[in-house]
Amino acid sequence: MVVETIDTIRLWNLEGQQISEPLKGHITYVYSVGFNPSGSMIISGSLDGTVRLWDAKPNLFDKPLKSHNDKVMSVAFSPISKNTAQGVEQVIVSGSLDTTIQVWNISGKAIGIPFKIQTPQKVNSVAFSPNGQIIASGGEDNTVRLWDLKGNPIGKPFRGHSKAIFSVTFSPNGQMIASGSDDNTVRLWNLKGNPISKPFQGHSQVIYSVAFSPDGQMIASGSDDNTVRLWDLKGNPIGKPFQGHEYSVNEVAFSPDGTMIASASRDETIRLWDLKGNPTGKPFEGHSGNIFSLAFSPDGQMIVSGGKDQTVRLWDIDGNQIVEPLKGHEGSISSVAFSPDGTLIASASKDNSVRLWRGGNWKTWLQEACNQLQYHPALNKPKNENELAARQTCQRLVWIKK
Known part of the structure; x- marks a missing residue:
């Protein structure tokens, strides 16, 4: 049962017990409420001139996921759900400046003990392999490392970068790993840690982000030199640098269909580009500070972003904000990711926590x-x-x- 009061909505069971916290957001009288046919959503209308949508299900994600003792720099969903005695569950991995990596389920329970590098170094980036069985990490010790889901190291660290690694990602077929570093290079590796090509050289500053195209034939990189660059797998630049951002490019991502690249910048904007480096549409504006992370939804219709203003924001591909900013973190948001089905969003923050949000639907x-x-x-x-x-x-x- 749902009941409206002056400016709040309350949910009750048939015994008269409240079954959730009051739903607050309207600023004056709520005159009409209703459920959708499935009972999963509430629609409310108010004299404040607005209609609001609410999730009628209990909020599974009201508490942050806490285990790390320092800033959480990277978060990723496994592309494959994990079979457990309780059924199928989605798995998340996070990497932190406390030198550890932690695996979680979406109920917020840490799975196993944190992975810890023998010679403790800060972890800047984590990524799942496409089959969900391997985790790659990159950090302040200048190496890429591979782990199984229990935290056991796989092989030896990948050595070649001369400075800290800020981004790691798997190729779509899971046979290659790309890394971006403070030494201004992108490197491409096989799973044994052998370099596949020469270092990709062209950026003049630290590389904060690397991403494979969906077909695995190109790599995009974003740098502190304010540009996005596109490369073939031999390290040859494709076309000219994408120029338009006024400050560093912190993250790049390909659209699922491979026709666009999104970039997030310290200039407080997100930009979309075609593969020739031409901007498509206007810059996305709304964040009030450095934007550290973005990701496309699996269907390519949305972009999620997180930044210094401590908010997670959802956009359509025309740059319109879809919902009010998602608030809860008490520090800058360093990483965001969609679940494989697009219904959940994970965010990692410098408040030492990971949070999960409904919002993809x-x-x-x-x-x-x-x-x-x-x-x-x-x-x-x-x-x-x-x-x-x-x-x-x-x-x-x-x-x-x-």
Whole structure:
């Protein structure tokens, strides 16, 4: 049962017991509430001129995942769910400046003890292999390391970089690893730690991010020299550097279809590029500080970002913010990732925690709200800015095909 009060919504069971914290967000009277057919979502309307959507399920993710004793720099979902005695569960890995790597389930329980490098060095980046069986890490000891899911090292550290490694990633076929370093180079390795090609040279400053194209034939890199570069697997540059950011490029990501590259920058913007380095659309603006991380949703329709302003933000690919910023961290957000099914978001922060968010299924929520309110006077004949904005959002994202 759902009941509205002056500016809050409360959920009750049939015995009169509240089953969640009050849902707060409206600033004046809530006059109408309703469930969607599946009972998973609540829609509310208020005299403040807004319609709000709420998750009716208990919030599994109200507590941060805490185990690390220092800033968490990187987080990644396993692409493969793990079979357990309780069923199938999704697995997350995090890497921290406390020199450890930790594996978690989505209930927030640490799986096993933290992986610890024998000669403790800060961990800047972690990544899962495509089969979910291997974790790669890169950090302040200038090496790439491989681990099994129990924290046992696989082979010897990959040595070749002369300075700290800030980014590691697996190729789509799982047979190669790319790394980006403070020595201004990208390196490509096989799983035994042997270099596959010459170092990729061209950036003039530290490389913060590397990413493989979905077909595994190209690598994108982002650097403190304010540029994005594209490379073939032999280390040859493809085209000219992508120029447009005013400050360092902290993260790059290919769209799932491989036609676009997204970049996040210290200049407080996200930019989308075609593969020739031409900007596609306007810069995404909204963060109030350095943007450290971004990721595409699996369907390519959304981008999630996190930054110095301690918020996680969701965008459509036109640069429009989809929902209010997700708040909860008490420090800069250093890494964000979507779950393989796109329904969950993980964020890692310099507050020493990892947090999980529902939010990837925003489009289902939005479709439900827009379709139920399609003939409401507020959307048919908007009388204020909020109603007009709601109508435009529905037109752009839901009713476009109608």
